[in-house]
Amino acid sequence: xxxxxxSGPALVKPTQTLTLTCxxxxxxxxxxSMCVSWIRQPPGKALEWLALVDWDDDKFYxxxxxxxLTISKDSAKNQVVLTMTNMDPxxxxxxxxxxxxYSPSWFPYFDYWGxxxxxxxxx
Amino acid sequence: xxxxxxxxxxxxxxGQTARITCSGDALPKKYCYWYQQKSGQAPVLVIYEDSKxxxxxxxxxxxxxxxxxxxxxxxxxxxxxxxxxxxxxTDSSDNHRVFGGGTKLTVL
Numbered sequence: 001x002x003x004x005x006x007s008g009p010a011l012v013k014p015t016q017t018l019t020l021t022c023x024x025x026x027x028x029x030x031x032x033s034m035c036v037s038w039i040r041q042p043p044g045k046a047l048e049w050l051a052l053v054d055w056d057d058d059k060f061y062x063x064x065x066x067x068x069l070t071i072s073k074d075s076a077k078n079q080v081v082l083t084m085t086n087m088d089p090x091x092x093x094x095x096x097x098x099x100x101x102y103s104p105s106w107f108p109y110f111d112y113w114g115x116x117x118x119x120x121x122x123x
Numbered sequence: 124x125x126x127x128x129x130x131x132x133x134x135x136x137x138g139q140t141a142r143i144t145c146s147g148d149a150l151p152k153k154y155c156y157w158y159q160q161k162s163g164q165a166p167v168l169v170i171y172e173d174s175k176x177x178x179x180x181x182x183x184x185x186x187x188x189x190x191x192x193x194x195x196x197x198x199x200x201x202x203x204x205x206x207x208x209x210x211x212x213t214d215s216s217d218n219h220r221v222f223g224g225g226t227k228l229t230v231l
Contacts, residue, residue, distance in 0.1 A: 047158075047166065047209055047222040063124075063219065096165060103172055107213060108220070109156045111177070113165040 002026035004036075004097050004114035011120050012087050018119060022080040022097030026112075029055055029075045035100035035108055036080040038071065040093040041116075048093075052100055052108055053080055089121045125149065125214035127223035134229040141197040143226045145210030148191055155193035156211040157186055160225075166209065170195060200230045 008020040020038070027034055035054040041047050051071040052060045061069050070083045080097060095117050098110035128146040135141045145155055155173050158166035168177055170186035173193060183198045193212075197204055210223040 046225045047211075049211075049220050049222065103154055105154065107154060107217065109154075109168070109171055109211065110158075110166075111168050111171075113167070115165050 002099055002112040004099060004112060006095060006097050006114045006117040008095075008117055008119065010118060011122065013123050014088055014121060016087050018082075018084045018087050018091070020082045020084075020095055020097075020117065020119075022082070022114065024078050024080070024097070024099065027099060029053075029073055029078070029080070031055055033102045035102070036073065037098050037100040037108065037110060038080075038082045039096045039098055039110065039113075040091075041096070042090075042093040051082060054100075054102075054108075087121045092119065092121045094118045125219040125221055127210050127212060127221055129208075129210060129223040129226045131224070132227045132229065134231070135200050137201055137230055138199050141200045141204070141228055141230070143195045143197075143208050143228065145193045145195070145212075145223050146191055147193075147210075147212055147223075149215040150188055150191050150193055150212060152215060153212050155186070155188055157184075157193075157195045158209045158211065158222075159206045160209065161206045169208075197228070200228070202230050204228060205230050 004024040037052040038050040053071045068085045099112040100108045157170040160166040169184045173188040174186045185196045207225045213220045
């Protein structure tokens with residue numbers, strides 16, 4: 001059974017750095033074609049893909065936030081960590097981690113999601 | 124940047140067929156994926172690679188793609204199918220992985 005769970009602070013202040021941890025089970029991030037992604041969703045708005053780390057430790061980021069994001073993995077602990085610097089109230093959102101697989105055309109898609117963590121940015 | 128365009132809302136009566144479209148310039152060459160998100164819950168994958176259905180998803184959900192438009196079809200829609208539906212794909216160079224703006228399906 002595949003499960004993912006997000007953890008981290010529910011409230012951060014503007015300009016602070018957000019650190020989120022995804023703890024997963026039911027699959028291994030050392031298996032070929034396995035990845036974990038972070039996706040966020042502001043209240044009442046659409047989903048936005050943020051970052052991905054794959055089994056080979058390759059990392060990919062959405063262009064608009066690339067300078068603020070860092071993704072890393074600890075395969076032994078079954079964890080993936082996302083940091084986002086210089087937080088702004090516009091970053092208020094539910095942050096999801098998701099197991100990610102590559103399609104035959106090497107396009108990553110999300111087949112299992114965590115329940116999400118609402119992060120509010122406010123002073 | 125790249126955009127996928129969905130209608131904000133679709134409404135059908137119980138038992139009718141609901142069709143939700145997703146438009147994108149790269150869809151003739153790129154797969155489309157569909158996610159269902161019920162209120163307060165995480166998204167669930169309902170269609171992958173344009174038309175494939177995960178084993179746990181009911182047969183009432185189907186997908187197709189023609190030209191620049193991908194379509195999610197829900198046959199015999201019921202109240203429990205009410206949700207936001209998002210398409211997901213990428214641009215022709217795989218540089219921008221994006222979700223559509225979402226479509227709210229109402230069954231009443």
